[in-house]
Amino acid sequence: MRTRTLVVVGLGAVALVSGCTEPAPPPEEAPRPVVDLDQLPYETLSEYGFFVGEMVDAEPAPGVLPYTVAAPLWADAAHKGRYIVLPEGQTLQLTERDEWLLPVGTVIIKSFFVDLDHSQSGTDGPETDLLTIETRLLVHEEDRWHSYIYRWNDEQTEATRLKAGADVRIQYTDEAGEPAEQIYIIPDENTCGSCHERDDVLRVLGLTTAQMNVEVERDGQRVSQLQWLADQGAIDGLPDPATLEAYPDPAGDAPLEARARAYLHGNCSHCHRPGGGGGSSGLKFYWWETDPAQFGVCKVPAAAGPGTGGHAFDILPGHPEQSIVVHRMASTDPEIKMPELPSLLADDFGVRLVSEWIAAMPEDDCGG
Amino acid sequence: MARSSGWQRWAWVLSGMLATAPACGDDGGETGSGETGAEGDGTSSGGDTTTGTANLPEGCDLYVEPSDDDQTAVQEALIDVMTGQTLCLGPGTFTFTRQLTLDADGVTVRGEGGDMTILDFSGQISGGNGMLVTGNDVTIAALQLLDTPGDGIRADNVENITFDGVHVIWPEPESMDNGAYGLYPVQSTGVTARGCLVQGSRDAGVYVGQSSQILVEDNEVRGNVAGIEIENSTDAIVRNNWAHDNTAGILVFNLPGLDIKNGVRTNIYGNLVESNNVPNFGEPGTAVAVLPPGVGIIILAADHNEVADNEVRGNDSMGAVVIAYIEALFPPPMDPEFDIYAEGNWIHDNMFADNGNDPDDLVLLLAQAMTPGPDIVLDGCIDAAKDNADGSLDNCVSDNGDIRFVAADVCGTSMFETVTDNYTCMHEPLPRDF
Numbered sequence: 001m002r003t004r005t006l007v008v009v010g011l012g013a014v015a016l017v018s019g020c021t022e023p024a025p026p027p028e029e030a031p032r033p034v035v036d037l038d039q040l041p042y043e044t045l046s047e048y049g050f051f052v053g054e055m056v057d058a059e060p061a062p063g064v065l066p067y068t069v070a071a072p073l074w075a076d077a078a079h080k081g082r083y084i085v086l087p088e089g090q091t092l093q094l095t096e097r098d099e100w101l102l103p104v105g106t107v108i109i110k111s112f113f114v115d116l117d118h119s120q121s122g123t124d125g126p127e128t129d130l131l132t133i134e135t136r137l138l139v140h141e142e143d144r145w146h147s148y149i150y151r152w153n154d155e156q157t158e159a160t161r162l163k164a165g166a167d168v169r170i171q172y173t174d175e176a177g178e179p180a181e182q183i184y185i186i187p188d189e190n191t192c193g194s195c196h197e198r199d200d201v202l203r204v205l206g207l208t209t210a211q212m213n214v215e216v217e218r219d220g221q222r223v224s225q226l227q228w229l230a231d232q233g234a235i236d237g238l239p240d241p242a243t244l245e246a247y248p249d250p251a252g253d254a255p256l257e258a259r260a261r262a263y264l265h266g267n268c269s270h271c272h273r274p275g276g277g278g279g280s281s282g283l284k285f286y287w288w289e290t291d292p293a294q295f296g297v298c299k300v301p302a303a304a305g306p307g308t309g310g311h312a313f314d315i316l317p318g319h320p321e322q323s324i325v326v327h328r329m330a331s332t333d334p335e336i337k338m339p340e341l342p343s344l345l346a347d348d349f350g351v352r353l354v355s356e357w358i359a360a361m362p363e364d365d366c367g368g
Numbered sequence: 369m370a371r372s373s374g375w376q377r378w379a380w381v382l383s384g385m386l387a388t389a390p391a392c393g394d395d396g397g398e399t400g401s402g403e404t405g406a407e408g409d410g411t412s413s414g415g416d417t418t419t420g421t422a423n424l425p426e427g428c429d430l431y432v433e434p435s436d437d438d439q440t441a442v443q444e445a446l447i448d449v450m451t452g453q454t455l456c457l458g459p460g461t462f463t464f465t466r467q468l469t470l471d472a473d474g475v476t477v478r479g480e481g482g483d484m485t486i487l488d489f490s491g492q493i494s495g496g497n498g499m500l501v502t503g504n505d506v507t508i509a510a511l512q513l514l515d516t517p518g519d520g521i522r523a524d525n526v527e528n529i530t531f532d533g534v535h536v537i538w539p540e541p542e543s544m545d546n547g548a549y550g551l552y553p554v555q556s557t558g559v560t561a562r563g564c565l566v567q568g569s570r571d572a573g574v575y576v577g578q579s580s581q582i583l584v585e586d587n588e589v590r591g592n593v594a595g596i597e598i599e600n601s602t603d604a605i606v607r608n609n610w611a612h613d614n615t616a617g618i619l620v621f622n623l624p625g626l627d628i629k630n631g632v633r634t635n636i637y638g639n640l641v642e643s644n645n646v647p648n649f650g651e652p653g654t655a656v657a658v659l660p661p662g663v664g665i666i667i668l669a670a671d672h673n674e675v676a677d678n679e680v681r682g683n684d685s686m687g688a689v690v691i692a693y694i695e696a697l698f699p700p701p702m703d704p705e706f707d708i709y710a711e712g713n714w715i716h717d718n719m720f721a722d723n724g725n726d727p728d729d730l731v732l733l734l735a736q737a738m739t740p741g742p743d744i745v746l747d748g749c750i751d752a753a754k755d756n757a758d759g760s761l762d763n764c765v766s767d768n769g770d771i772r773f774v775a776a777d778v779c780g781t782s783m784f785e786t787v788t789d790n791y792t793c794m795h796e797p798l799p800r801d802f
Contacts, residue, residue: 163443163444163447163448164439164440164441164443164444164447165439165440165443165466166440167465167466167493183493185466185493185494187466188443188447188466188469189447190443190446190447190469190470190471190502191467191469193469193471193502194469194500197471197502199525200502200525274627275525277524279525279555279627280524280525280554280555280577280578280626280627281626282625282626282627293625293702293703298699298702299625299702300623300624300625300655300698300699300701300702301653301654302577302599302623302625302626303548303549303552303554303571303575303577303599304548304651304653304654305518305519305547305548305549305570305571305651305654306544306547306548306570306651306654307548307651308651308652308653308654309651309653310651310652310653311652311653312652312653312699313699324653333517334467334492334493334494334495334496334517334518335496335517335518335519335547335548340495340496341467341494341495341496342466342494342495344493344494366699366700366702367695367699367700367702
């Protein structure tokens with residue numbers, strides 16, 4: 001099994017001088033990706049030409065723009081490489097709150113890779129033993145967005161379309177240096193909709209102003225991601241990013257409540273909102289909800305079944321140990337766990353963060 | 369045994385249809401390839417018999433039989449199946465580790481029968497349901513979901529979902545490991561559950577939530593906490609079902625804190641609701657966990673429902689009850705738009721027999737220690753803030769024969785009465801068909 005060394009995911013091909021206003025001219029030897037909407041989906045990932053050189057090294061081809069989000073979705077500790085590909089010469093439109101408006105022909109790429117040696121984790125050095133498992137595409141075709149999933153081979157030389165998903169067994173070295181195994185689930189392509197579908201329409205999730213309004217490192221400098229995308233020609237007429245909403249880093253140094261709400265937005269709000277997969281719960285975890293009852297405070301569950309863990313309220317202020325939200329985040333039982341899909345492991349960081357937030361709320365017995 | 373007899377049936381059908389064609393696959397043995405049988409290019413749906421269609425049983429556009437990779441074979445077929453098509457699942461047992469998903473519109477998924485085509489989810493590691501349906505105009509028919517860790521089939525936010533002859537079974541009685549809902553359509557319009565069997569759910573066997581235009585008929589629900597539950601839903605017909613040996617038989621609930629609330633007009637008629645005396649094994653914190661065992665029919669905080677021509681017998685606490693969402697049972701609703709009262713309901717022309725033989729303490733309290741327990745209980749509550757000049761909010765009880773009746777004083781108005789005479793009002797009957 002071939003592994004690789006990667007310092008920062010997929011930035012090598014972008015020649016950028018910070019602050020320049022003209023898009024950098026693409027290197028002549030590297031063509032833009034091939035996205036012929038009439039021929040999609042391709043059987044293999046390499047046919048798209050998203051990356052130059054060894055595909056697994058994820059060096060973006062011209063027009064393939066890496067990005068990150070403020071509050072990412074937990075995916076069983078997998079790392080993600082995210083890229084957006086706009087049709088040549090076209091731009092995206094920012095919106096205040098909802099997902100950005102992206103032209104037909106846009107491709108969103110997300111690759112998932114895992115660290116096979118946890119004994120080296122937590123150090124600041126480069127990840128040295130990475131295995132890319134799958135690459136998911138969202139393609140804005142003429143009628144709507146479509147989702148396609150590609151599974152990487154063991155040799156890490158190619159990824160082939162996989163419609164029905166898979167349980168992937170991953171052998172890795174744990175923190176103590178001992179051999180360990182994890183099951184990683186590649187979802188089936190319908191399951192993309194369980195997060196991305198709302199009101200019967202498949203949507204992008206991370207590409208919103210507040211999620212994208214973060215600082216990133218480009219060519220060794222900290223720059224505004226929005227400004228950088230504008231500099232690449234992806235955004236026309238960008239307002240000053242400092243005037244736009246930005247979610248805090250859940251692991252950063254913003255106030256506790258803001259970090260917890262950003263985490264819940266990134267991990268829960270795609271389902272828990274009207275029209276979403278968890279809309280019938282009545283919970284609304286999006287960032288802009290201001291009524292605590294709507295995000296679970298003293299709210300009784302609707303159809304949680306055994307998901308309640310015996311607790312009466314989604315959030316019982318002051319008592320994370322008696323809050324259904326925490327109970328479900330911490331569970332790995334498929335009937336109980338949240339998010340439902342497709343992860344198998346609890347995000348200990350998220351459980352801690354949300355627990356601290358609930359613990360810090362003024363106590364309230366919710367009338368019970 | 370079931371499996372081979374099913375195969376013999378297919379082989380017989382096929383040998384009659386296509387004298388020279390081999391039966392589907394081979395002998396239905398253990399070494400299936402995991403490939404789906406599908407029409408050649410998926411676009412030519414009729415006419416010429418090609419090799420691509422020769423293996424398809426009649427009425428099927430895709431056909432999958434059990435193999436060594438059922439997850440891939442069935443899920444690929446669920447992705448490939450197109451509007452207007454029928455995906456057939458052969459007889460035998462399919463095993464899965466992940467939730468199945470169906471997102472296409474206008475699709476039928478059909479097995480060989482509720483005890484012939486078994487989808488076994490006992491090894492499922494991912495997903496809150498055995499199957500999740502998000503496409504419109506979908507029919508799931510003649511198959512069984514066995515032992516899902518979570519819910520059986522959920523249909524989320526769809527138009528027109530039909531469950532026909534579907535079995536959802538948790539074999540272990542009253543087990544804390546059983547899933548919550550058997551058939552679980554929610555926020556949907558046009559729901560039909562017909563001829564289904566649900567056994568062993570820890571919440572409700574047939575649960576219809578936040579939906580409208582609902583037909584639940586000819587089902588058997590047994591061994592669940594709640595047999596059938598219509599929750600926050602409007603315009604439902606629940607008829608000719610057999611709800612037996614649950615904690616409670618048939619429920620019409622309105623609960624607070626949901627976007628679709630205050631459901632009205634469920635018509636419950638022609639059902640046999642008997643011996644719903646199973647101990648409550650619901651998870652504490654859920655609405656049904658507060659149910660006293662031994663109740664036939666419950667209307668909770670729901671308005672303008674009709675209960676007629678049912679046979680309600682052998683339920684040890686009480687036959688039927690109409691009750692507000694009260695703090696003795698539930699936390700305060702925290703939902704200003706939620707109407708806690710159950711009003712304008714009409715219970716008439718039912719046959720009550722042999723109920724109340726061993727009332728739960730809660731029912732004894734409600735009925736002021738009446739023994740045997742009552743056939744019908746009204747809570748005695750009408751919202752004083754509403755205009756009821758025309759009596760349309762009264763709860764009415766008429767023509768149920770010789771019954772033991774209680775109008776309790778749940779709302780503290782000292783209305784406890786044990787005669788029905790004051791409640792023999794009538795309402796306009798609800799439609800018995802759509």
